[in-house]
Amino acid sequence: MHQFLFLLFGAFCVGGAINLLVQKKTINSALSLIVVMGSLALIYLLLGAEFVAVVQVIIYAGAIMVLYIFVIMLLNAGAEEESKGSNVAKIFGIPGLFAGGMIGIWVLLQHRPEDKLIPIGALYGPADQVGMMLFTKYLLAFEVTSILVLIAIMGAVVLARRSNS
Amino acid sequence: MSALTFLIVAVIKIAITLGVLLTVVAYTVWLERKLVGRMQNRWGPSRVGPFGLLQPLADGIKFLLKEDLTPPYVEKNIYLLAPGLALIMALTSIAMVPIGPIIHLFGISTPVQITGVVDATTGQASDINVGILIVLGITSLGVYGIALAGWSSNSKYSLLGSLRASAQMVSYEVSLGLSLVGVLLMSSTLSLSGIVHAQLGTWFGFVPQWFIFRGQFVAFFIYMMAAFAETNRIPFDLPEAETELVAGYHTEYSAMKFAMFFMAEYANMVTVACIASVMFLGGWSGPPLHFLPAAIQAFLPLIWFSSKIFFFLFLYIWIRGTLPRFRYDQLMAFGWKFLFPLALANVVVTAFFVAIRA
Amino acid sequence: MTPLFQLWLVPILPLIGALTNGLLGKRFSKSAVATVALTATAASFVVACIQAAILLQSGSPALEQYYGTWIQAGNFSVNFGIYLDHLSLIMMLIVTGVGFLIHVYSVAYMEHEGGYYRFFSYLNFFMFFMLTLVLANNYLLMFVGWEGVGLASYLLIGFFFLKDSAANAGKKAFLTNRVGDFGFLIALFLLIQHFGTLHYGTLFVVQNSSLSHMPTETSAGVLTAIGLLMLVGACGKSAQIPLYVWLPDAMEGPTPVSALIHAATMVTAGVYMVCRSNAIFSRAPIALLAVAIIGTLTSFFAATIGITQTDIKRVLAYSTVSQLGYMFMAAGVAAYSASVFHLMTHAFFKALLFLGAGSVIHGIGGEQDMRKMGGLRKYMPWTFWTMLIATFAIAGIPPFAGFFSKDEILWQVFSSPHGSKIFWLMGAITAFMTSFYMFRLIFLTFTGEYRGAKPDAHSSHGSDDQGHGTPHESPWLMLAPLVLLGVLSIVGGWVGIGNRFEHFLDPVIQKVSTEQVSAQNGEAVTTPVGEGEGAAGESKSLENILMGVSVLIAFSGLALAWFLYVKRPELPEQIASSLGGVYRLVLNKYWIDELYSAVIIGPLVAFSRIVLWQTIDQKVIDGTVNESAVAARDVSQVIRQQQSGLVRSYAGWIAAGAAAVVAYMVWMGTR
């Protein structure tokens, strides 16, 4: 059951990610990204992180991606135009990327033998415990992030405001 | 209970709830037309069936039989996806709502709530711990239906409508969520049934200990305002302001797809009403009426719940019949400059009192 | 130590004044500027008097105050400290007192000059550094003051910097001083190397000093080297041969400046330094001899030049050089007290002379040529009388101040073991010439008929914008300092009667005589045997004879001057023409400036231009820089292709780099 669910949502993730790459229209990429996020949220649920899962849905899918969609609609971004950029990306980036990926996989396979199996809900992260940690152990970081968000808001307002106003 | 029975019970509950919900939606339309008609001193639907009671059926048939045309130059798949998305999101969140307490049928005892089960140890009804958050999440996902619809149908009216809709809904979600925080603080749980349980009991035997009576009336007001905006109802129905943008985001939709948007809107109304009643009016709980016969006593929670829902639906319609439409900047200013600070203040004050009580 | 003992106030107050005027003076009114400057100086003078009183009634030979460490390098440390003994006491009082009077004078004198606030801020600035110089408790701090007064004098000489001559004179003074400072610095380095400290207390106070246990160097040694190098420094600052050339040109500055810096205080810094280092010089007879010779030559030499000069201020300048030579001569025969004594009296009467000259110049609208003066006595009687007093003083006519000091010097030169008759002879001749040219100045200026044409308003000094009709007496604000200095020039010398002054300085001067040093132990040194009295006790009669001789000399100079410039005014020209070449030689100051420019400056400039500038600077240094710049540009030409402005290519690089890092980490982790 657990493996089936994981494989299902993992397949969704992979599909969405790949679709994000292959789609020419920005809106489709955005939608596939939403799919990825949704299925990630469900995978979080499998891992017992229900609060994170819900927050993932609310913040990522519900707020951030809506913002993206909004901007896409605002700028009416259609299909991306084909322009020859630099080949550096293709020449160095992707091979390096795959090299890194291979190394990562290799490392993972290296450590396969003592790999722990995670039963469903092995760790149960309910909202109250998470909140408790957030407000005791990580209080400072929490406040700092609040400042960060405040600054981000102001920056966004200043940047996006029309200059003449 | 075994997994099989769990599955069966779940399916049955889903089926019943969906049926009821759709019926309610259909008859909300009828009710609206009727009431508004009366408010405007006309009859409203009265031909089909007694009091026009079969009107929704007729409408449904009409939607089904109409030609389902898809305009050219639309983003085909998204254009098709959008209404379904909207409707699904609207219908899903009802699954979290605790409609009633535990009932015992055929030796199986289960709460009247799709996602609810009976806790084997305590025998109490329990459901998803983060139910309310899931509801909020699904509501926030509901934006996509409208936004995509407006954008995909490649018409400026639709685009403007969906722009308005998405901006408005995202903005008001903030106030909506914040208005609920007070209640969550007082009930110290995120599960809806838990919240309902937190509101059981009465003062002097008849005044129910609902949160609205326990100092959350400001939050209730904020919630109602935000909910009106969330569901794009008058006075916040800017996205479909027929006088400015023909029909807003569903200008280009017709037949069943239009019907889906329609149903989505009303389903949203129902959902919002459910959440409101659960959060502020104690859900299915209510002042005990001991004088009633036991047979009715058994159904009392459902009666309470449905009456509250009816009250909210009536409120919707009433306000629609009463208030004019906002201007868009007024809408945004109201949301950000009035509701949002008010909700924050409410949160702070509530937290203060809760802290004192603790 | 009493709370009133706050030595730091003495230098700081003028600094405050300088900063106030320098930073805000532009906005001040002239009176405000003057008030600030005068208040600062007066306060400093008062404080100085208080400190002096404290020192004297404390009875201790010296008081010292530390204000924190300045340099701490290994076991060598220099600290901000102020050291007040009888020597620096005298200097301090001279500087603050005369300085104050000259400030007062300047208020009126500079009335019509531009840059009023600038002038006073510089003047206070100078006071600050001069006080630092005399009050420092170690040579390095003294050097700071030393350089500071150099800077101040540069600024003040070039005060009318619009005039080329003024600017050049300033530069000349500065550069010449640099030569001296060079020697002084090396002397300091030697001190550090050999004694590990520059602190007077450690160096000179007998108990804890390695210096005071050193024997007298019969042959050249480290002390001799230090002494000679210090002498170089002193020559630079005190305008001795061969570095005296800057002082006459320094007369380009405003007259109060000449009075304060180039007569009373700064130029005596060298003398002060030599006297301060008497412990070193007394142990280095060769250096001492050099001091004496240079002093004698300078005094004689400058006096001869002084005879022929016609510019009133230049005459005074050369007489200053000559008098400084006197002081060096005295110091050179280990008669430090006499030297300081003459320093003091000279400060009085030479300042008076300059101020008087300034008053004259001011009175006749900036004319400085004595041949265009004359008969000013009836126009400006106050100036005349005061200057006459000063002339008597410098000529060494009793009972005026100069007589005592000069006579003391001559006697010491004659009698002291380091001295010799030749010195005495030259000194006497110099005295004769001195009185001659001084009275020549007086007669030319004040007697006879006014030879000046109607002076134009805008002549040599600055923008003196008040049109002068007939010569007129200066305002009382300028006369008051004259009078006060006149009084001082009369009574200033009386402190020397009966060697009181000498005894006053005893604690400062280490008596080092050969046998004491051969005995070579602390207590022998610590018991001072007054050399002067010893000598005086034996040969009082001889001293009286010499005294009479010098008085005679002075009067004869007066007589000759009278004869030549009042009785037979036509004679000088005849003499000049008959002397011919010699006269021209002297008139042109022995072509020393031309000689220097030919021998030193010309080659130096040529070397700098051809080798340093055109070869090293342009070819080597600039070449290196330019070539490296070109190389950098060429490399960049290649590299900048990478800056395509395409975000994705940057991202590609980042990804590649990250992958490389990951690979490296994994590799490190798995091996």
Add this chain to the structure above:
Amino acid sequence: MIPISWYLLLSAFLFACGVTGFLIKRNIITLFMSIELMLNGVNLSFIAFATRLGTLDGHIFVFFVMVVAAAEAAVGLAIIISVYRTRETLNVDRVNLLKL
């Protein structure tokens, strides 16, 4: 029962897809979405490790990542809008005034 390496592989794959998207896509909005994808991949491994190690810190870090992502999205999209106003394009290859 799922070995943790599966989660890690999934997250690595998502991250790799994000990087690839960043490298090959031209639309600036898509680039931002690729960044979001990378962040999500990282989040997944956070959660997986949190479960594996039996501590909740991973969840907290995910929150912080989300906050940063939200801030980045807000500012980034604002920048995109202003860029679009001035350059009239969303193609990063055309937004290259900074070169040479």
